[in-house]
Amino acid sequence: MVERQSWIKSISLYLLLLAFLFPFLLIVMNSFKKTQYFVDNPLAFPTSFSFDNYISAFKSMQFPQAFVNSLLITVISVLIIILFSSMTGYLLVRFKWKVNNVLFYVMLASMTIPFQVIMIPLVMIYGNMGLLNTKTILLFMYTGFGIPFGVFTFHGFIKGVPYELEESAFIEGSSRFNTFFRIILPLLKPVIVTLVVLDVLWIWNDYLLPSLVLLSPEHRTLPLSTFAFFSSYSVDYSPLMAGLIMTIIPVLVLYLFLQKQIIKGITEGALK
Amino acid sequence: MKKNTLKNVGTFLLFGGPSTFAFTAVVLIPFIVGLYLTFTNWDVATNDGSLIGFSNYVDVFHDKIYLGQLWFTIKYVFFTVLISNLIAFFVALALTSGIKGEQWIRTGFFTPNLIGGIVLGYLWQMLFSQVLPYLGEKYGWTLFETSWLTSTGSAFWALVIATSWQLVGYLMIIYIAGFSGVPHDVLEAASIDGAKRSTIVKKVILPLSVPAIVICIFISISRAFLTYDINLALTKGGPFNSTELASYHIVKKAFLSNQYGIGQAEAVVLFAVVAIVALTQSYLLKKMEVES
Numbered sequence: 001m002v003e004r005q006s007w008i009k010s011i012s013l014y015l016l017l018l019a020f021l022f023p024f025l026l027i028v029m030n031s032f033k034k035t036q037y038f039v040d041n042p043l044a045f046p047t048s049f050s051f052d053n054y055i056s057a058f059k060s061m062q063f064p065q066a067f068v069n070s071l072l073i074t075v076i077s078v079l080i081i082i083l084f085s086s087m088t089g090y091l092l093v094r095f096k097w098k099v100n101n102v103l104f105y106v107m108l109a110s111m112t113i114p115f116q117v118i119m120i121p122l123v124m125i126y127g128n129m130g131l132l133n134t135k136t137i138l139l140f141m142y143t144g145f146g147i148p149f150g151v152f153t154f155h156g157f158i159k160g161v162p163y164e165l166e167e168s169a170f171i172e173g174s175s176r177f178n179t180f181f182r183i184i185l186p187l188l189k190p191v192i193v194t195l196v197v198l199d200v201l202w203i204w205n206d207y208l209l210p211s212l213v214l215l216s217p218e219h220r221t222l223p224l225s226t227f228a229f230f231s232s233y234s235v236d237y238s239p240l241m242a243g244l245i246m247t248i249i250p251v252l253v254l255y256l257f258l259q260k261q262i263i264k265g266i267t268e269g270a271l272k
Numbered sequence: 273m274k275k276n277t278l279k280n281v282g283t284f285l286l287f288g289g290p291s292t293f294a295f296t297a298v299v300l301i302p303f304i305v306g307l308y309l310t311f312t313n314w315d316v317a318t319n320d321g322s323l324i325g326f327s328n329y330v331d332v333f334h335d336k337i338y339l340g341q342l343w344f345t346i347k348y349v350f351f352t353v354l355i356s357n358l359i360a361f362f363v364a365l366a367l368t369s370g371i372k373g374e375q376w377i378r379t380g381f382f383t384p385n386l387i388g389g390i391v392l393g394y395l396w397q398m399l400f401s402q403v404l405p406y407l408g409e410k411y412g413w414t415l416f417e418t419s420w421l422t423s424t425g426s427a428f429w430a431l432v433i434a435t436s437w438q439l440v441g442y443l444m445i446i447y448i449a450g451f452s453g454v455p456h457d458v459l460e461a462a463s464i465d466g467a468k469r470s471t472i473v474k475k476v477i478l479p480l481s482v483p484a485i486v487i488c489i490f491i492s493i494s495r496a497f498l499t500y501d502i503n504l505a506l507t508k509g510g511p512f513n514s515t516e517l518a519s520y521h522i523v524k525k526a527f528l529s530n531q532y533g534i535g536q537a538e539a540v541v542l543f544a545v546v547a548i549v550a551l552t553q554s555y556l557l558k559k560m561e562v563e564s
Contacts, residue, residue: 006371013366016359017380020437023395024383026403042403084291091287099284103292110299114498114546116519116539118299120526121306128319144298147291176283205388207501212527223390227505230394237398244391251386259379266385266442267449270487 031241038237053242060233061243065218066225067250073135073210073221074203077142081199082192084143085150090180092151093158104155107148115145115208123212133215141209146199157191158184197258197265204251222247310537316530328537338521338538342545344428345518349496349549351432356439357488363440364447365473378448382441389438393505396434397421400506424514427507431515434502439495443488450484451477482561489557490550497546518542 030038031053032046057063092100122141123132131137161184169179207223214220220228226247233240255262310328314321332338363381367374384392401419408416420426454477462472500519503509509516509524516524522542526535 006369009366009369010371013363013371013377016363017377020440021380021383023399023437026399027395039402042406084294087287088291091284095280095283097280097284100288103288106300107295110295110303112547113299113303114494114539114543116498116500116522117306117536117543118302119523120532120536120539121302121309122298123527124309124314124532125302125305140294141298144294147295148299151291177286180287201386205386205391207388207390207504208523223388223501226390226394230505237402240394241398244395247391248387252383255383255386263378263382263445266445270442270446270491 027241027244030238031245033238035236035238038241053238054246057229057239057243057246060239061225061229061246062217062220063225063243063246066220066222069135069219070204070221070223073138073142074200077139077146077203078196078199080139080143081146081150082195085147085195086154086185086188086192087180088147088151089154089158090184092155093161094163104151107151111148111152119208119212126213132213133219135214135219138210138213141213142203145209146202149198150195153191153195154188157188161187193261194265194268197262198269200254201251201262222250306536307540309533310540312533314532316532321533324533328533329541331534332537332541335534338518341516341521342518342542344515345497346545346549348428348431348435348499348517349493352435352439352496353489353492355432356436356443356492357485359436360440360443360447360488361485364444364451365477367444368448368451378444381444384438384440385442387438389499389501390505392434392438393502396430396437396502397506400430421507422511424511427511427515431499431503431506431517434506435496435499438502439492443492446488446491447481447484450481450487453484454480479560479562482557486554486557489553493550493553494546497542497549 026042029046030042032049032051033044034050034052037044037046088103092104126132126137165187166179166183169183170176174182205223207227210221210224211227214224217228226243229243230240311323311325312321313324313327363377367378371377387395400421404416405419407413408418420430458476458480459472462476467475498519499517500523503515503517503520507515509520518538519542522535522538525531525538529535
C-alpha cells in the first residue's frame, strides 16, 4: 500500500516535471526545422537537422557583439560589486563609528525600494548630464544597485570572523589595506561565490535598466538584442527559437558547472 | 588626536568611499529627486517644472485607467502567488520525502529561473500563439482553439502561468530548506503515534514551516507586483492595452508619454501598495508561527 502510494507520487512528480520542461523541449526540437514545418506540426520531430536557423539568428541578432557586451557588463560589474562591498562590509564591522551605522541602515532600508521607483529620476538625472548610452555608466549603475545587498551579506559574514586573525598581521606592521586583502578576503570565498551567482543571474538577464540606458544598437546586451530581434522578425518562428536557445545556453552551461553553489546561493540569498 | 581623526577619514574613504559614492549617486539621490518629482509638473521637453503640490497623486487616484490596471495587477499577483506557492510547496514536500532522482528533479524545476523575463515571455508567446492552437485544432480542444493571447481573460491566465512557471522552482528551493529545518524526532514521534501522512503534513510540517511560507509569499508578492519583462514579451500589453500590469503602464507613461511627474507618482503608489500587501501578509502569517 505504502509502496504503491510512493510509486504514484514519483510518477506524478515526473509527469509534472515533464510538463515543466516541455517548453524547452519544444523550442529545441523546432529550432532545427524550417518555419513552414513548425507551423504545420510543432510537435513533430525534425526529419532532418539543419543549423540554418542558428546561422540566420546568429547574424541578425548580431549575436557575437551582444554576447561580448553582456559578458563584459556582467563580469566587470560583478567584480566591482564584490570588491567595493566586501571592503565596505569590513569597514562597517570593524569600526563602530556613527557614520558607519547610519550608512549601514540607509543601505539596508534602500533594499526595499523597487527599481521602478528609481528609474525615472535616474534617466532624468543622467540624461541631463549627457551620460547615458555608454557601457561605463551602466556598469556604474549596476555597482550602485548591487552594493547594498553585497555590503549587507559581507557584513553578516565578517561579523563572525575573529579579530585575532588580523591582530598578528598588524603587529608585524601590515597596513589595514594589505591586511584586508591578505587575511580577510581569502576567508570570504563562500560568500563571494553566493554573491557572484546571484549577481550574475540578475545582471545577465536584466532587461529594463539596459533598455533605458543603452540606446544605440551596438551596445545591446543579449536580452536587448533578443527583444530587437523579435520585434523585427515576428513571423519567422524558427530562427527566433534558435535565437532563444543561443541566449539560454551560456547560463545553462554555468548552471551545470555551478549547480550546487547556485542552489546554495538562492537559499541563502532568500533567507537573509 | 588630530592625526588619528585624519587616519580614520582616510580609512573611511578607502574602504567605504567608492561604495558610498556609487550608492548615493545611483540609489539615494535619484530616490530623493524622485519624491520631489512627484510634486512637480515636470516637462521633459523644456526640462523644467514647478511645484504643484499633491496634484499628481490626486490625478493618479482619479485616473480610471491606472486604477483599473492596478486592480488587474492585484488579481494577477493573487493568482500567481497562490498557484506558484501551492505547486512549489507540494513539489518540495514530495522531494523531501525520499524520492528517486531527487537531485535531477530539483535541477529540472529550477531551470526556468536561469532565463530572463524577455526570453521567458517570448518562449511562452510561441506556445500560446502557435503550439496550443495547433493542438486545439487537431484534437478539437475548444479551450485552445484560438490563441490565448487574443482575449483579455485568457491572456491574463497566460501571464499567470508563465510567471508561475518561473517562480515555482525558486520557491521550491526555499521550501526545501524550510522543511529540512523540521526536526526529525518530531516527525518520527508523530508517525510512531500512528498519524497519517496527510495529518503529519497538516499538523506538524505546515505549522513548523511558517517562516519559510512567510518568506516565499513575501518574495512572490514583491516579484509579481513588479513584473515588467514577461508582460512586455508575452502580451505587449495587448489585446488593446487590456493586459498592462502596473510596471508596464509606468514605463509607458514616463518614457513614451514623457510624463515624468505622474509616472513617478504612480511608481510611488505601486511601491506603497506592494509594501502594504507584503508586510500585512507577513504580520498575519507570523502570528501562526509555533516552536517545535
